[in-house]
Amino acid sequence: MLNMKDISKVYRTESVETHALRDFSLHVEEGEFVxxxxxxxxxKTTFLNVAGLLEESSSGIYELDGRDVSSLNDNERSRLRxxxxxxxxxxxxxxPELDIFDNVDVPLRYxxxxxxxxxxxxxxxxxxxxxxxxxxxxxxxxxxxxQQRVAIARALAGEPRFLLADEPTGNLDSEMAESVMQLLxxxxxxxxxxxxxxxxxxxxxxARRNIYxxxxxxxEAVPDLQVAAAL
Amino acid sequence: MFRYYLKLGxxxxxxxxxxxxxxxxxxxxxxxxxxTIVNIEYVMGSNPIPHRSDVLYYVQVDSWxxxxxxxxxxxxxxxxxxxxxxxxxxxREARRQVLSYMTWRVVEPxxxxxxxxxxxxRSTSADFFPMFDTPFVYGGxxxxxxxxxxxxVVVINKEVNETLFGGEDSVGRTVIMNGxxxxxxxxLDTWDPMPKFYDLNNQHFGEVEEVFxxxxxxxxxxxxxxGNTNCWKAPDSNGWEAFKNSECVWMQLWVExxxxxxxxxxxAFLDAYAESQKALGRFARPLNNxxxxxxxxxxxxxxxxxxxxxxxxxxxLFLAVCLLNTVGLILAKVMRRAGDISLRRALGAxxxxxxxxxxxxxxxxxxVGGFMGIAMTWLGLxxxxxxxxxSRMIDHLVQMNWTMILAAIFLxxxxxxxxxxxxxxxxxxxxxxxxxxxx
Ligand SMILES: Nc1ncnc2c1ncn2[C@@H]1O[C@H](COP(=O)(O)OP(=O)(O)O)[C@@H](O)[C@H]1O
Ligand SMILES: [Mg+2]
Numbered sequence: 136m137l138n139m140k141d142i143s144k145v146y147r148t149e150s151v152e153t154h155a156l157r158d159f160s161l162h163v164e165e166g167e168f169v170x171x172x173x174x175x176x177x178x179k180t181t182f183l184n185v186a187g188l189l190e191e192s193s194s195g196i197y198e199l200d201g202r203d204v205s206s207l208n209d210n211e212r213s214r215l216r217x218x219x220x221x222x223x224x225x226x227x228x229x230x231p232e233l234d235i236f237d238n239v240d241v242p243l244r245y246x247x248x249x250x251x252x253x254x255x256x257x258x259x260x261x262x263x264x265x266x267x268x269x270x271x272x273x274x275x276x277x278x279x280x281x282q283q284r285v286a287i288a289r290a291l292a293g294e295p296r297f298l299l300a301d302e303p304t305g306n307l308d309s310e311m312a313e314s315v316m317q318l319l320x321x322x323x324x325x326x327x328x329x330x331x332x333x334x335x336x337x338x339x340x341x342a343r344r345n346i347y348x349x350x351x352x353x354x355e356a357v358p359d360l361q362v363a364a365a366l
Numbered sequence: 367m368f369r370y371y372l373k374l375g376x377x378x379x380x381x382x383x384x385x386x387x388x389x390x391x392x393x394x395x396x397x398x399x400x401x402t403i404v405n406i407e408y409v410m411g412s413n414p415i416p417h418r419s420d421v422l423y424y425v426q427v428d429s430w431x432x433x434x435x436x437x438x439x440x441x442x443x444x445x446x447x448x449x450x451x452x453x454x455x456x457x458r459e460a461r462r463q464v465l466s467y468m469t470w471r472v473v474e475p476x477x478x479x480x481x482x483x484x485x486x487x488r489s490t491s492a493d494f495f496p497m498f499d500t501p502f503v504y505g506g507x508x509x510x511x512x513x514x515x516x517x518x519v520v521v522i523n524k525e526v527n528e529t530l531f532g533g534e535d536s537v538g539r540t541v542i543m544n545g546x547x548x549x550x551x552x553x554l555d556t557w558d559p560m561p562k563f564y565d566l567n568n569q570h571f572g573e574v575e576e577v578f579x580x581x582x583x584x585x586x587x588x589x590x591x592x593g594n595t596n597c598w599k600a601p602d603s604n605g606w607e608a609f610k611n612s613e614c615v616w617m618q619l620w621v622e623x624x625x626x627x628x629x630x631x632x633x634a635f636l637d638a639y640a641e642s643q644k645a646l647g648r649f650a651r652p653l654n655n656x657x658x659x660x661x662x663x664x665x666x667x668x669x670x671x672x673x674x675x676x677x678x679x680x681x682x683l684f685l686a687v688c689l690l691n692t693v694g695l696i697l698a699k700v701m702r703r704a705g706d707i708s709l710r711r712a713l714g715a716x717x718x719x720x721x722x723x724x725x726x727x728x729x730x731x732x733x734v735g736g737f738m739g740i741a742m743t744w745l746g747l748x749x750x751x752x753x754x755x756x757s758r759m760i761d762h763l764v765q766m767n768w769t770m771i772l773a774a775i776f777l778x779x780x781x782x783x784x785x786x787x788x789x790x791x792x793x794x795x796x797x798x799x800x801x802x803x804x805x
Contacts (some may be wrong), residue, residue, distance in 0.1 A: 189712055189799035210716050215796070216716020228709050232377045242713040244370055289713070 136297065136328050137163040137186060142195035144181050144351075148350035152224040155181040156192070157351040165331060168323040171332045173348035179332045180301055182348065185297045186330065188221050189237060200296065217245050221290030221327075223300040226351070227282040228275040229289075236260065236270050239289045246293060260288040261363045280311030287318060291327075298322065305336060316341065368726065375727035379734075380698060384733065387697045393735030393778055393785075396688030398742020401774045402750070403674065403681040403744060405766060406458075408572075411670040414559035418499060419660035423629065425454065425619040426658075427640055431598035432650030434794065436615075442654050443596065444667075445615035448585075450643075455491065459635045460621035460628070462497050465581055466490035467617040468568060468593040473577070474542040475530055485526060486592075487543075487577040488565075489584030495521070495552075495621050498564060503527075505537035505552030512551075513580050520548035521578040527553045540607040541577075545585075548579060560762050563660050565618055566667040568593040613648075623657070633657055685781065692785040696728065702791045704800060711798035718792050724790040725783060732782025736775035740766075743774060 144156040146287075155178045163169055171179050184190040185197065197205050200219060207215070229238045236257055243253045254309060261267055264284035274282055285301060290298055300319065304312035316338055323329050333339050347354045379386040413419050427450055428442035436443035446454070446465075455465040471487045494500070495507030504527075508519040520541050527536055536550045562568045588606040593616070601612035625630045636655035643649040658666060700707070707720055715723075747764035754760050 137484075141454075184799045187712075190797070213711065213714055213716040213798075216712065222712055230382050230709070242711065244367070244708075245714040245716070245719055246369075303637070338566060 136165040136167070136200060137158075137161070137188070138196075138198040140196040140334050142185060142192045142197060144178075144185060144190070145193045155351050156185065157183065159195070159352060161346070161353060163328060165328055166323070166326055167328055167344060168320070168342045169330045169344045169346060170342035171330060171346050171348060172334070172336070172339050173354075174184050176346045178351040179348050181328065181351075183301050183332060185301050187222060188216050189294065213245075217242055221293065221295035221298045223283070223286050223290050223298065223303045225276070225297060225302040225305040227279070227286045228307070229282055229285055231274055234271050234273055235266060235277075235285050235288075238274065238285055239292050242289060242293050256292050256294075257288075261285075261293045263291065264288045278311070279307050280314060283311070284318065285309060287315070289320075296328060298329045302332055302334060305334065312338065313352050367722075371723045371726035372730065375730040378699075378703070378727055379730065382702070385695060385699050385702075387691050389699075389731050389782075390735045392695065392736055393732060393782055394738030394742050395643050397736060397739030397774055397778045398746055398783065400678075400685045400777065401458050401739060401743040402746030403678045403772060404773070405673050405747065405764075405770050407670055407678055407752070408770065409560065409765065410674065411664070411761060412560070413661060414474060414561060414563045415498065415660060420498075421622050421624050422497060422660050423460075423623055423632070423657040423734045424588045424660075424663045425621055425636070426656040427454075427636055427649075428651045428654035429613060429643070429649055430614070434598075435651075436596075436598070440654065442495055442656060443615045445594070445596070446599055446617050446619055447613055447615050448610045448617065450639075451617040451619050454636075454639065457635070457639070460623055463491040463619060464491050464493040464497055465617055465619050466494060466564075467584075467591040467685045468565060469584060469589045470592050471543045471577060471579075473530070475525065476540070476542065483529075485543075485576040486573065488575040489581050490578055491581045491588065494578065497620060498556050498559075501555035503553045503555045503667075504535045506548065507578075508551045508580065513582050516582040516586050517580065518546055518548040518583060519551045519580060521552045521554060522550060523574070523576045524556060525579035538630065543577070543579075544587075553606045554578075557761075561664065561669050563664060564620060565593065566663065566669065567618065570667070570669050582595070585610075589609060591749055593752040606683055621657075629657055630639075689781055689785045692782065693788060696724075696786050696789040697792065700724065700789045703793075704796050707793050707796045708798055708800040711796065715796040719791055720794040720796075724793050725786055728782045728786030728790070729779055732779035733775065735782060736778030739778050740774050743770070 136247060139159055139161045142156055142159040143154065146153040146155055159182065171182065173179050181190070185192050192205065193322070196203065197229055204212070204215065230241070239257045241254060241259060243256060248256070258267070264287055266281060266284055266288070269277060269281065274285065277285065304315050310351065312335070319329060319331065320341070331342065339345050373412050394458055406561045415422070424547055425446070426442040426444070427446065428436070429447055429450055430436040430443050435441055451465045455463050455480065466488050468486065469486055470480050471485050473485050474482045491513050492508055492510045503524060507521060508517065513520050520543070522530070522536070522541060527533060530536065530541060531539065536553060539550050557574055559574065562572045562574060565572070595614055595616040597612060597614035599613055601608040601614065621632060623632055633655060638654055640653055642654055710720060744766065747766065751764050
């Protein structure tokens with residue numbers, strides 16, 4: 136599913152060079168649920184961005200779904216993001232002036248589906264996250280947990296193979312975090328590959344595999360032959 | 367997808383009402399200033415007789431002072447002497463020709479209850495009506511024999527007909543002017559060419575005469591012009607005959623010519639005429655005869671005043687300033703929405719999709735700005751009316767028509783799109799990752 140080999144990401148500003156990722160190698164199998172932990176500033180978000188084609192790596196090889204994506208242009212990357220990848224952010228990132236339906240609709244619009252197809256998909260995923268009765272509500276009329284569920288619905292609407300979540304429970308109390316976690320687990324059970332960055336060890340442990348990032352490198356991982364080989 | 371972008375545009379305008387209002391106001395003000403002036407320039411410069419303007423030619427021959435040109439350094443006088451006017455009229459070298467001048471008359475209603483009143487009149491010849499395609503409610507113009515025989519016939523306008531005959535068909539009835547009895551041959555319908563192209567020597571936007579009667583009659587009655595009369599040397603003596611035969615210019619000749627060849631021939635005829643006059647000791651200046659069609663003549667006579675051009679320049683400059691403001695405002699808006707843009711990019715929007723979204727939004731702002739701009743234009747024109755007072759010319763100048771309204775909206779949308787180009791370009795450079803990093 137995801138195969139990174141010797142990925143580096145360097146940020147250059149006038150005065151400093153930051154090596155956010157150094158020779159980062161990782162293999163994620165289809166259907167895995169991987170949690171990523173590590174200190175703040177260690178490169179977790181950068182890893183997710185590169186994995187999600189939001190940023191290009193400075194060097195290294197990245198294959199997504201068997202395809203080398205390092206050399207794709209902006210348009211092709213946008214298309215892949217739209218079709219294959221779902222994102223869940225810590226701060227939900229819903230568009231405030233759009234209602235729930237229209238928020239979930241955003242990625243589908245760029246996909247070019249017809250009206251009927253979009254409606255069907257939107258209603259389905261909103262049902263999955265249990266917000267069927269709130270479809271005409273604005274984000275401001277929902278609790279944090281509900282907003283994150285909308286964001287999850289939005290990520291699922293395009294039926295991505297690959298879900299990337301950057302601290303999805305970071306802004307939620309433990310009860311809500313638990314329900315979001317359960318939702319992610321059930322999505323994973325349906326076959327969607329998930330990579331989730333989190334600060335919370337008890338949530339991280341629930342993933343089938345746990346990786347640890349420090350200073351832009353994979354430091355410690357549950358035994359995995361390929362990762363071990365990469366190290 | 368366009369409808370989706372339209373919806374997003376409207377939502378965005380609603381989401382930032384103050385910023386949107388500022389943008390719309392900036393565009394509307396610029397458009398309003400521009401269109402006010404353009405409107406005036408357009409009305410001033412519009413073709414008063416589009417279907418005939420390139421077959422009607424104004425005739426000038428240089429009968430002026432050998433030591434000094436009549437106008438500028440090399441232009442012939444604006445009008446003709448009686449000698450030249452009548453000679454060219456009688457030569458009948460063009461398809462049609464009309465010689466005329468303006469004079470005042472006093473109409474004496476037969477009904478003794480009514481008081482006599484003064485009318486602006488034009489002494490002219492038969493071809494005036496067909497050449498200038500004047501509309502008639504009743505009857506028509508007179509024919510050439512009336513000119514030749516000095517018949518007392520008259521064409522009156524609707525208002526005079528209303529006053530004298532209560533608006534009835536008055537053809538064949540009698541109008542008394544300065545004691546003479548004229549037979550009505552026709553009643554003009556509303557005819558209001560703007561500018562008054564057939565006599566630009568007087569007021570460019572003057573009113574059409576109320577009464578028309580034969581040139582031969584006015585000469586027999588020894589009526590001089592109430593318009594401009596210019597002489598480079600004094601008549602030889604006092605009296606009508608001396609004035610008639612003097613070098614004073616006071617009448618206008620128009621000829622109808624179709625195509626370049628006819629024009630060429632007529633110019634050759636004018637040159638030959640000038641040569642014949644040189645032989646008689648007149649026309650001491652170099653050959654300088656001119657034929658200009660209606661639009662050329664308007665251009666030469668500067669119907670669109672220079673100040674209006676200057677004003678237009680200023681208005682365009684003002685629009686540019688308003689647009690620069692709009693660029694800044696749109697940029698501010700785009701930057702405020704960087705998160706939104708970055709999110710859409712992350713969810714799969716291409717750069718092009720973002721570009722189109724913001725261009726459509728700008729188009730919506732431009733459209734609203736255009737409508738507001740029309741309101742501003744209307745206000746501007748009312749302002750001009752307030753400044754210059756009520757007059758037929760001002761009323762005419764401050765009219766708005768559909769062309770102008772459509773032009774205003776088109777200009778507003780174009781302006782908004784132009785202003786949006788740079789900010790929108792910036793918008794689609796916003797990185798999809800910017801969002802996550804901002805966390
Ligand atoms: N756009 C950027 N420009 C410069 N430095 C950056 C940028 N993004 C991240 N960094 C730096 O890269 C390192 C890793 O950041 P990040 O991936 O956000 O860490 P984490 O998500 O693990 O907290 C940090 O030192 C951060 O300051
Ligand atoms: Mg982070």
